[in-house]
Amino acid sequence: MLSLGIESTAHTFGVGICDEKGNLLANAKSVYSPPKGKGIIPAEAAEHHKKKAASVIASALDEAGIRLEDVDIFSFSQGPGLPPCLNVGREIIRRIAGDKPIYGVNHCVAHIEIGLLKTNATDPVVCYVSGGNTQIIAFVANRYRCFGETIDIALGNALDVFAREAGLGLPGGPRVEELAKGGKFIELPYVVKGMDLSFTGIVTEAIKKLKAGYALEDLCFSLQETCFAMLVEVTERAMAHTEKEEVLLTGGVAANLRLREMFEIMCRERSARFYVVPHEFAGDNGAMIAWVGVLLHRSGSEPLDPEKLEIKPRWRTDEVEVPWKELKF
Numbered sequence: 001m002l003s004l005g006i007e008s009t010a011h012t013f014g015v016g017i018c019d020e021k022g023n024l025l026a027n028a029k030s031v032y033s034p035p036k037g038k039g040i041i042p043a044e045a046a047e048h049h050k051k052k053a054a055s056v057i058a059s060a061l062d063e064a065g066i067r068l069e070d071v072d073i074f075s076f077s078q079g080p081g082l083p084p085c086l087n088v089g090r091e092i093i094r095r096i097a098g099d100k101p102i103y104g105v106n107h108c109v110a111h112i113e114i115g116l117l118k119t120n121a122t123d124p125v126v127c128y129v130s131g132g133n134t135q136i137i138a139f140v141a142n143r144y145r146c147f148g149e150t151i152d153i154a155l156g157n158a159l160d161v162f163a164r165e166a167g168l169g170l171p172g173g174p175r176v177e178e179l180a181k182g183g184k185f186i187e188l189p190y191v192v193k194g195m196d197l198s199f200t201g202i203v204t205e206a207i208k209k210l211k212a213g214y215a216l217e218d219l220c221f222s223l224q225e226t227c228f229a230m231l232v233e234v235t236e237r238a239m240a241h242t243e244k245e246e247v248l249l250t251g252g253v254a255a256n257l258r259l260r261e262m263f264e265i266m267c268r269e270r271s272a273r274f275y276v277v278p279h280e281f282a283g284d285n286g287a288m289i290a291w292v293g294v295l296l297h298r299s300g301s302e303p304l305d306p307e308k309l310e311i312k313p314r315w316r317t318d319e320v321e322v323p324w325k326e327l328k329f
Contacts, residue, residue: 005289009081183221
């Protein structure tokens with residue numbers, strides 16, 4: 001059985017292909033770059049996806065060495081995400097699937113499941129941190145529960161906002177990480193509210209200090225250290241609450257080596273196991289959508305009606321039914 005998945009929640013249009021055993025045969029993508037100094041413009045990102053769709057699909061099929069007719073099931077990122085971008089994925093999957101099964105996939109759950117597939121993690125507390133989402137998640141009582149999350153902007157977005165103000169371009173995370181290597185610590189607000197996190201005040205203060213003449217390297221270092229420490233704190237408390245002994249770091253910001261180091265230290269001190277999704281699958285990608293399509297199909301979930309496909313821009317992780325957890329592959 002072959003599964004094709006389309007990812008189109010935000011800046012990335014991705015197409016992945018895998019088989020029923022989780023062998024990933026293709027993972028093609030094209031990433032929209034917003035105008036210099038600006039964030040994602042949803043209508044422009046959607047237009048990018050429309051223009052690149054055919055070539056990315058062709059690239060994925062070529063990489064997998066198959067034809068479109070060989071695909072058995074189709075999936076698309078149904079949400080959460082930017083509505084214009086989600087609409088592109090929905091319309092394309094409807095057009096190429098024909099009369100074959102179509103499944104709608106939660107983007108956040110897909111990030112978790114690709115992490116589980118590509119590591120040895122079995123039952124972790126998940127720190128899912130990206131440009132659009134920041135959540136501390138664990139599988140409890142038959143679904144993924146959010147034990148902590150951002151109450152304003154996601155961490156990846158926070159880093160991008162600061163990077164734009166500093167003239168570093170997008171994506172901002174890699175540039176902030178590089179400059180942070182030469183910085184020293186300056187105190188910034190540390191905002192953990194119960195189990196939730198807030199990043200807007202930290203970014204506002206960092207920008208204020210940047211305009212006041214503080215060294216950019218010092219601010220990059222301090223922004224990372226403060227925000228990452230907040231993430232590690234909430235994750236550790238979620239581990240204590242759930243009594244789980246594993247941590248999985250996933251999402252685009254998982255590529256940050258300093259964030260990985262801080263989690264490694266925390267897990268070592270707790271005698272816990274730490275896993276991080278491979279770099280290729282840290283950011284948004286179609287392979288994770290294709291894989292969850294397999295999970296849904298194998299669990300007996302009903303395919304969607306092609307004539308009634310809907311998008312779910314605010315679809316929460318803890319609203320997703322997870323019927324595949326007992327499956328053996």
